[in-house]
Amino acid sequence: MSPPLSDRLTVVLLTYNCGEWIARTVDHLQRLGLPMIAVDNASRDDNVAQLTAAGVEVMRLPRNIGAAARNVGARRARTPYLAFCDDDGWFTGEGLDAAVAALDRHPRLALVNARILVGEEERLDPISAEMAQSPLPVGDLPGLPLLGFMAGAVIVRRSAFLDVGGYDERLFIGGEEETLAVPLAAAGWQLRYLPEVVVRHFPSTANAGHIRHFGVRNTLVTAWRHRPAARAASWTWFILRTTPSRRVAVRGLAMAGAMLPSVLRERRVIDAELDRQLTLLEQRRRQATPTRRRAAHSVW
Structure with missing residues (x-):
């Protein structure tokens, strides 16, 4: 009998000044019944207070270190796999068992990217559409091969992530995916798009211009x-x-x-x-x- 998903997978939630919408995100993530760790990048609003009130384990950082905050959550987690999530989206639960099963079966598979549905109307994210047309050699792993991903919509093998050092704190944030994808691939790890895994995304553009x-x-x-x-x-x-x-x-x-x-x-x-x-x-x-x-x- 397979162990429960909660023994295999931890949600690592990255937060920053998201008090206006974090309650909805947490509500959906808690429905998954998985352990969850929120890593907060020195928010200045009431985001941390809301997380704490909701019973979420919060690691509050003294300064904003961007994508590298995910490293902190990865080191804290104790499950072999991590579901990285941003504060403006959530995994729906669809396909999570399939993703974990694929990671269990294929020891060189490091990362599974979900299909991303945007907004209330659930539009397919253009990046997901591109991933579905990947021109890379398919090989014998499930899903479609990738050499990049969307940072807040992936399930990763914790050991692979930490073995390559996670995100480089010096690079902060912005296109951080390729700064990790290339080292993973160079180390022989495989990345895949698995459309049966689903993430709902309600993009916040508050910091995009910066x-x-x-x-x-x-x-x-x-x-x-x-x-x-x-x-x-x-x-x-x-x-x-x-x-x-x-x-x-x-x-x-x-x-x-x-x-x-x-x-x-x-x-x-x-x-x-x-x-x-x-x-x-x-x-x-x-x-x-x-x-x-x-x-x-x-x-x-």
């Missing part, structure tokens, strides 16, 4: 840490010329430049096959992104 330069910085840092020089240079040029705001592009480039010494120290070029797969995804992105339109700063 992090776009981080997304530029992070995609450039990832490229120069892991890609052959010619590929990294080509991708840098593409990102800079397709970012619609010149100010955002310049600021992101300057931030990446400031990290250049550490990037060069840590540079480990990926193998040719992984580079080929990333290039295949980038080619699709280039074809779908006319010059001066906003570029997506991650590949999936």
